[in-house]
Amino acid sequence: MRVVLVLTERCSGALTVSLVEAMIMANYCHHKAGGDSPLFEWTLASVDGQPVLPFNGLPLAADCALPEALSNSPIPATEQVWVVPSIIEAVSRPERIVQALTRLQPVVTLVQSHYQRGGVVASACTGAFLLAEAGLLTPYPALMHWRSEASFQQLFPGLRTDTRTALADYGRIVCATGGSQSAAQMVLHWVAKEHSEALALEVAKLMQVDRHPTAPVAYAATQADAPHNDDKVRLAQARLRERLHQSISIDGLAAELAISDRQLKRRFAQATGLSPLKYLQKERLKRACQLLENSRLTSARIAGEVGYQDESNFRRLFKRELGMTMEHYRRRFSPRISAAD
Template sequence: MKVVILLTDRCVGSMAMSLIDGLITLNYCHLKAGGERPLFEWVTASMDGKAVTPFNGMTLMPDCSIHQAFADTRTPLDEQLWVVPSIYDAISRQSKIVDALARLQPMVDVVADHYQRGGRVASCCTGSFLLAAAGLFDHCPALMHWRSELNFRQLFPRVRVDTRSVLADYGRIVCTTGGAQTTYQLVLHLAEKVGSRDLALTGAKMMQVDRFPTPPTAFSATDDDKPHNDDLVRLAQARFRESLHDPVNMELAAQQLNISSRQFKRRFQQATGVSPLKYLQKERLKRACQLLENSRLTSARIAFDVGYQDESNFRRLFKRELGMTMEKYRDQFGFQPGSQPAPASTHVADVQALS
């Protein structure tokens, strides 16, 4: 398989380099196992073939331009995979993303042409913005880092988003989520797809990368609220966070804010992207994660402290939403034995200031 790695200014350069390192490792493992020739070859390409400067400031010199890569017909299309770059600006202000996509429109057009003539494409993290701009997500969800979800939804409201999966293969489109290991997960997936399961396992061991990594939902569980300008909804959010242990009546919550229940649900959904009940559930899970990270409380006590009388029900909810058990989460993110747990942050807003 030939992998064409696209480069651009302000891309995440480390992802391109780690992708190449991973492919080198797979070729080594394949040859050591008796393979006659390397499974992968690669080439890097920028829009004009000139050097690019990733966001880390280190200059990268590509092998060719995207038009040269497009014109190269020596490798059949079904054996080519074009990997679009991750855009660092996608976690910044939306205006920066709009400017970046406008600047990258020539690359978007060539990627779209490559796909339309039968080629394969892949995105790492916020590379999904480029594939969405190319119109390639009409029938499948886009994967990306959870910090980029809000910006993506605002720019591409008709495209479904998946921030729960590590990787998705839609046939001629492959997407990976964000983070330090995202390119290695793509590499291991290609190892199994082009080579074998044994090659993927061998490569994972060689690179010391988890073949089945922690679900992205575990990393985003304690993320802060998304910003918005609806003071009434902000007040409701603060009150929810202050009363996680207590039963919440949404009708009463709306009355206390002098608004109808229907208007309350509509405004809350519009401002936060989720319903009031879903938000409350998220905050209870967030508080449980903080307690698992910073205390020695039992799971039963944690479930009770966040408003669940039935520990088993909460355990099922936790595993369903975060993709791991409470014990696994504590092992992954909790304090190490012998260390002093830190006070768990409650992240409670000043309700009086909002009232």
């Protein structure tokens, strides 16, 4: 399998290095299992073939220029995977993201050409912005680091996002979420696809990473609210957070705020992207996660603390929304459990 790692100024150098190291480990495991030839071969390519300076300040040398990888490779485009880089600006303001995408238009054009020739294109983390800019994600949900999702939705309102899946293979488009394990998970996926699940498991053991990673939504469960300028909605959010343990009427909340129920729902959705009820559910789950992380309260007690008298109903909601049980979440994220272990 030929992988072209696309390099740009201010890209994620850690992602590139992690991909290379994961492929080296995969080749090692394949060789130890009796493989005759490496599973992976790779090339590092920049637009002009010159070294680039990632945002971590550690230079990366390119093996060739991207146009060379596009036209001169002895390997057909249909057998090449191009991995587009993550961009640091994607965690910044939307106007800075637009500036970065404008600067990266030569890369976008070359990636489009590779795809049009039948090649496979992959992204990890905020590389999804480049795929969207290239017009390659129109039919597919985009995966990225949860912190960049709001900006992505603002810049590409017609595209869908997926915060519940760690990796998605759409055939000739592969998307992985962000974080330090995204490179490993991408390589493990290719090992399973090109060789076997058994070999992928052996590579995962060698790298000491989970073969099936935690759902990305779990990492974002306790994030703070996004800022906005609607004072009335901010007050409504505060009232909802104060009453998580109570039965709450949205009609009653609207009356307290001296606006109509319809007006509250409309303004709430404009400011937060959520309905008041969906926001209330999110905050109840957030509070439950905080209690699981920082207390030893039972699941039944936690359910009651966030307004659910029926523990089984809350357990089902928790697993559906976060992709794991309450016990799994506590084992995974509680510093108290980690210290005890």
